[in-house]
Amino acid sequence: MRWVEFGIGMLVATAVAAGCSAPPPEPQAAPHRLQEVVQRGELRVCSTGDYRPFTYRDEAGAWSGIDIDVARDMAEELGVRATIVPTTWKTLLDDFAARCDIAVGGVSITLERAQRAFFSTSFGVDGKTPITRCEDVGRFHTLEQIDQPGVRAVVNPGGTNEKFARQALKRATIVEHPDNNTIFQQIIDGRADLMMTDASETRWQSRQHPELCPVHPEQPFTFAEKAYLLPQGDVAFQQWVNHYLTIARNDGTYQRFAAAWIG
Structure with a gap:
């Protein structure tokens, strides 16, 4: 009987102790980038400003280009302002990780970049091809x-153009x-014979400089896709950007921004 009484006492004590101790707090999920952007009131956009028709920063510091317009429209959809953060192709990944929410401006999807960041869904296929003086095609x-x-x-140092050239040549x-904004003048002036860059850029630059002609832009040497650079691991933000792009490319928004640059 004493053992029964002892056992009952232990059960009661355990129940009382359990009732007095609060359950451990539920772990709080860290806010994803989409929440941070809305709370901050600002979408920080990294861009090089030297890759038309996607991104351009003029001498007065004004930004323009297809991807700049897209980024600003994303910010408007979120009810925040867009702040363009200058970067270079050489420092793109470091600057993006430290200072930005998204990087735009003709960014190619590469396995090296994918080790450190997510990408949005692709919105274009491209590849490296030469541009040269028309008489040298x-x-x-x-x-x-x-x-x-x-x-x-x-x-231009630091980007996929340089990487391809050093591998191939x-x-x-x-x-x-x-300076990628003035690099094509080097070919016109005879300081270089050609540049290998994305077919989309060769087409745009040849329209600005009648002396220059793209070489088989419809059949480039390489395959690449264009997309936006996004924070690694943040699926919620990636999905929002992908949904935005799907809508923008099907309701005419993206075409409207592109028409100002490529017709």
Whole structure:
């Protein structure tokens, strides 16, 4: 009987102790970037400003381009302001991680970038192809023709253009030019023979500079997709951006922004 009484006493004591101790608090989920942007009242947009028709920053500091218009429209949909943060192709990933919510401006999806960030759904297919003086188009149809001693290929440091050129060219001379806004003038002035860049850029630049012609932009040397750079691991923000792009590309919004640049 004493053991029964002892057992009952232990059960009562345990029940009382359990009732007195509060359950552990539920872990609070960290706010995702979409919530942060709305709470902050600001969408921070990294862009290089040197890759028309997607992004351009003029000498007075004014920003324009297809992707700049898209980013501003995203901000408006969220009820916040868009702040454009200047970056370079060489520092894009570091600047994005430290200072921005999204990066835009003709950003190509690469496996290297995908190690450190998410991408939005792709909104275009592109690839590297040459642009040269129109009288020289016949000289540079193949990589073998380009990769010859005496051929000068100009590159903007830090991006996929430079990476492709250094991988593909072993005998040609690679000439660095730090300003992608003026790099095509180097070809016109005879300081370089060609540049290999995305087909979309060769088409746009050839319309601005009648002296320059793209070489087989419909059949580039490489395959790449264009997308927006997003915070790694944040599925909620990625889904919102993807939903925005789906709607914008089907209700005419994206086409309206693009028409001002590419017709």
